Amino acid sequence: MADYKALEDLVIQVRRDILRQVHKVNSGHPGGSLGCAEFFVALYNELMERNDDFTMDGKNEDLFFLSNGHISPVFYSVLARSGYFPVEELNTFRLLNSRLQGHPTTHEGLPGIRIASGSLGQGISASIGAALTKKLNKDTHLVYTLCGDGELQEGQNWEAIMYAAGNKVDNLIVSVDLNGQQIDGSTDHVLPMGNVKAKFEAFGWDVMDIEKGNDLKAIISGMKKAKEKTGNGKPVCVLLHTVMGNGVDFMMHTHAWHGKAPNDQQLEDALSQNPVTLGDY
Template structure:
């Protein structure tokens, strides 16, 4: 299957499961931002399951693979679900969302050691500068991989 061909039914099934994960995670801890997560599901599923070249073994350097930076970190449930469903960590860990000592906190951070997280995204408005820096580094290093980023409407105003 080339880049232009896509199994829409497969992507829809994955997106449905990711949405279920989001609702379960937020409901279980009675905390979080389900609206933004649910609204960005199709974007992240398309990126991680069809568009991006990425490796769930995860190397922070990201050389030779496409990178994604989440700027609006409060939509972490969708990001965590997509990472888990892509093989970065066990799906069972989603049940620990926002619990004490969990790697899955309300905003992703690098110090938790969670594969797939390349930047802390608690401070809105930081993602664009990080993504631009990563893209420039890729260019300077002769790496023709892509850099993707997602931002919330409020931080872009």
């Protein structure tokens, strides 16, 4: 049984990390990062089987790929707080000579990252490749992927989605951060995507919803169900219904904070809504 109090505390601390990272360099993507804080905390603390030492090959452990690399602040925070690198290094986010580049990369050797992402639409393909290698290596662990909903407008995703179903890549769980927002506005406004669930189903995936995508209990129980669906001849898609900017009242339900950092006053306001739990870096 998960210690939800500890997980909730971690979520709040991760929110603080996100806000402080982007505030310091006056750049970065807080909205999507905040919306996925609970998902990342659940994934790294309750769902993935992970080895202590990071290796690029990641044999005999579950793997995670972030396709929408712009939500790097939440990825970096959770990686640091999961022991991949010192939390103090969050201080270097987006600074010159940092391993914490604006978008995640293997290029600077940051533990926890297995492929660069940022240019959108490439993560599902890489995840399929990693999942196929796991099968060839007779490694029964899973590959988890997160992509944005707006990101699904990139055509490469649908090449990958078609491939995974057609070739029974069933050791793969792709979660879609369904917050309905992208830079220029709501996804319905920018390029209506219609029924995402029906699209994945039509392509042959096993699709399920997590309606409360910012609720730890819902995420953990939902993702455990998703895990049970693996190994049955179909790739699994989880539609994670989240709120962009979750946990900071003035950032919620809007695309305005997709790629904008808070100013000093806004940071103070946002942090006051999320008081220190585990300690700032």
